[in-house]
Amino acid sequence: MELPNAAALVLVLAATLSVAVAYDPLDPNGNITMKWDVMSWTPDGYVATVTINNFQMYRQIMAPGWTVGWTWAKREVIWSMVGAQATEQGDCSKFKANLPHSCKRTPAVVDLLPGVPYNQQIANCCRGGVVSAYGQDPSASVAAFQISVGQAGTTNRTVKVPKNFTLLGPGPGYTCGPAKVVPSTVFLTADHRRKTQALMTWNVTCTYSQHLASKYPTCCVSFSSFYNDTIVPCAKCACGCDHKTCARTDRDSKRLMSASGKSAVAAHPMPVAARGHVNRQSAAPLLQCTTHMCPVRVHWHVKLNYHDYWRAKVTVTNFNYRMNYTGWTLVAQHPNLDNITEVFSFDYKPVVSYGSINDTALFYGMKFFNDQLMEAGPYGNVQSEVLMRKDDTTFTFRQGWAFPRKIYFNGDECLMPPPDSYPYMPNAAPPAVSALSLLSSAVAGVAFLALLMA
16 A cells, blocks of 8 residues: 555656746746737738747847747648748748748747848847847847748638747757737837737747756856855866866867867868858867866855955856857845945846845846956956945854855856855854864963063
């Protein structure tokens, strides 16, 4: 009788974990929503505007950008697109005159690059698939394209919504639910005096799971403080030690990148211009040789202690020679972040996910100053200092209180050092050490008094 109960418990736990795997406690409502608005009917289908809204507070979509895919419910084709393109045309041999843009039953769609002709653009398109986080830049957290679908239904009753939606942003990690028909979107005209609405609307919601995106963490955290000589490094192999190649110096990195580039050219003979683009986007990370083997390290240093304030220095270092991070974000959770007085070299916004609890801060680079974290090397770091006002009821330097509870970089949670390794206050040492230090201080004091009286 015990075995069935145990099996049932395992099933319940598995179901719970599968649901919770995409849950982020610091951004519980974060998701990416794709909205399809049917704007007009055509003789054999419809024209729809597809809008991609990033409602994640601190997770953006970086270059090479998003890729959206789905499976048609029937035998639909894409006649044309504006603001995006399908990556494959597929088999359109049964069409004699006008060829569709794509005949694939499972099309994959990508954004157009900046600078395309105006007749191929619509609003919020053509940024190479890059979409900002909503908390960082709401105006740039939207992407859109227009699609003309053929061999489809021509009324609300005969249209079949696509299924099996997928989203790469730019890599794996997103899981999309089924399309749901919702009340039609209402639009305001330019003069705000008239309302129009879509003929039909359906939404698709996609959520992110770091566990699906990567086997290991993608960043780690190290600590130090003014009151202790100990520097707590990132854990050994914090991001996995599966990398077969790493560079010990900048010179090594150039040699390795040159060698990998030549081997890729030999393996993929194609025009030089196209070859460079493919290699740059598909190349595996080339990391600097470290004990942690993480692409990114965040270092939190407790720098100064004033009467009413204290100051922390935050440094983000890139150890990947093949990647720079444009529009990066950094999130920290700490109880004193509700009393930030000044942030010196980063932009800052509070992240308030639960009522009045304000213990989470979003940091990101200043435009045209440090919003790009360069690849590994002498310029591969950004840093800032945060000045916080003390709260007498909670403030202490004891037991690691001055260090953050969680750190996220670009939406991924970083691996923290174990709590028992945090730099401790000299007066918070173990009892034996404290007694020894007190004895030493007493002896030194007696010697100093004897010297004065001599």
